[in-house]
Amino acid sequence: MPMTTFDDALLHGGRLRVGIDVVQISRIAQSLERFGDRFMHRLFTPREIAYAQQGTGLAAERLAARFAAKEAALKAFDLGNEGVDWRDIEVRKLAGGACRLELHGKAAALAAERGAGEIALSLSHDGDYATAVVTALRPEHS
């Protein structure tokens, strides 16, 4: 019988996964100033950048919330040491205004392997902070 450690059981035993992250918006603005396009294009997809750049003065807020979402997803799916491109974790803004997480490439493959069925995302920001929570539920019979 394979040995299961306490950590393994905690990490992989349950059906529900959760990840959270909080980001200081002014720090994201600072990174945009310091590293410019390199920061933006390394982390965000063309759709995320296009949305962030609509509406004047909101780019840092929107990118901060999206960065928090990517980090929350890395935590939820335990991807921090897998070498995942941040752009493979994308926040999609739906027509009605709600946001959904869309995974691509290696992030999608690993999350699926780890039983991510339904994935939910919630974003928020107030003042200088943006935050995101990602939850994922594995189907009952997988």
Place this chain on the structure above:
Amino acid sequence: MSDHHPLDEQIRGVLAAHGRLGQDARQIGVDTDLYQAGMTSHASVNVMLALEGEFDIEFPDHMLKRNVFNSIRSIRSALSELVPA
């Protein structure tokens, strides 16, 4: 094994400017856990971009891992693969 490496001074300089550590980057040990020392995930992205600028390199996807930026030693080891000798 010597704990000093020619790349270390530049790594410490980048950490001092971008790592947001709770202690002096010039004084920390090569194996000190940088995340435990206060580096956030966002700060680690800044460190990565600053290292790319400093050494004129690009970290490939497979190196975009938390444990690559975990300590001066782990950063040094990744840079050794990317920086021409």
